[in-house]
Amino acid sequence: MSSDRMQRYGITVPLNAPLGEHPRLVRELTAAGYTDIWSAEVDGLDGFAPLTVAALADPGVRLGTAIVSPYTRGPATLAMSAASLAELAPGRFQLGIGSASQLIVESWNSAEFDRPYKRVRDTVRFLRAAFSGAKVTEEYETFSVRGFRLTRPPQVPPQILVAALREGMLRLAGREADGAIINWLSADDVRVVVPHVHAGGPGKEIVARIFVCPVDDPVLARSIGRRMITSYLNVPVYAEFHRWLGRGDVLKPMWDAWAAGDRKKALELVPDSLVDELLVHGSPERCRAQIQAYVDAGVTVPVLAVIDPRPDADPLEAALWLAPTA
Known part of the structure; x- marks a missing residue:
């Protein structure tokens, strides 16, 4: 660099x-x-x-x-x-x-x-x-x-x-x-x-x-990213931040699954593209x-x-x- x-x-x-x-x-x-x-x-x-x-x-x-x-x-x-x-x-x-x-x-x-x-x-x-x-x-x-x-x-x-x-x-x-x-x-x-x-x-x-996450394994990195995103972006202050940034439609399926108590489904509903935006890997x-x-x-x-x-x-x-x- x-x-x-x-x-x-x-x-x-x-x-x-x-x-x-x-x-x-x-x-x-x-x-x-x-x-x-x-x-x-x-x-x-x-x-x-x-x-x-x-x-x-x-x-x-x-x-x-x-x-x-x-x-x-x-x-x-x-x-x-x-x-x-x-x-x-x-x-x-x-x-x-x-x-x-x-x-x-x-x-x-x-x-x-x-x-x-x-x-x-x-x-x-x-x-x-x-x-x-x-x-x-x-x-x-x-x-x-x-x-x-x-x-x-x-x-x-x-x-x-x-x-x-x-x-x-x-x-x-x-x-x-x-x-x-x-x-x-x-x-x-x-x-x-x-x-x-x-x-x-x-x-x-x-x-x-x-x-x-400096690993040249996108499947592993995205798996880590999904867990992090569901942990953080369901916190109200971060959810509102990403609504403000314009990601409400992208995140709504994950938010709905999380609110319904389906953690596995919530993980699946985090798109690869979002992980790639928010996690450097x-x-x-x-x-x-x-x-x-x-x-x-x-x-x-x-x-x-x-x-x-x-x-x-x-x-x-x-x-x-x-x-x-x-």
Whole structure:
């Protein structure tokens, strides 16, 4: 992949290895050309610990959360966590926040998934104030903070990015944050979402998590893709995103089967063409070309979520196949 066309190139952590092994893995990844380590906080490790390990392993690597939710940490706790990492890696850390989903917020964390747009907006505004070192006493629309001050505000405040799907959150990301984090979309879809972010001003970051399965076996890759699509695109926020993108007719048969409880039928009703749009797969060379297509469409930081279906695969091998220097 041409280095003059892509200056940043990220990968998702944690990798399929104990966290204690990550310092070595991070150093190998950066030696191969990866510039960024981005965490994914869902149901495994939290969003900050793997980045702390990476920051200590390589003093030059860039770091980002993609994403942590303002529903699952209090405002002050979120500010302190971010400030800690910003102190450890000054100028190299970007804080990605996003509403997450009903499953994560309500079913797993016993919080109310209420007014996500306003909750994210209010959190961005609070974090801006907190990172400045100001004492914050504010009645936001979705929460209140009384008398909080970071006693160790970061000397270099982290950029704040917003995970965004549809128009409202995309425009919020461009207007009040430093850019957007996007996922579960094709390279062509990037051209639809990016103008909404840039409507808030030029120079906004566009970070895209891209699911990549570098195996030259389309049957296997599509089988993996179908399972992922049925798991994610039945989540209401993602279903609405793809309706907005114009895929309602394509996905309706799968959605109907899923709602009826027929999981097997739902898998069968995901067309190959949809898998091929949303999951990068094929030979490493073909995958790198598809990743470049996202960059050409407006992504500034591609962040790979590498899927290696081989039993007992080395946690780095597939990632190294996809490295810029490969």
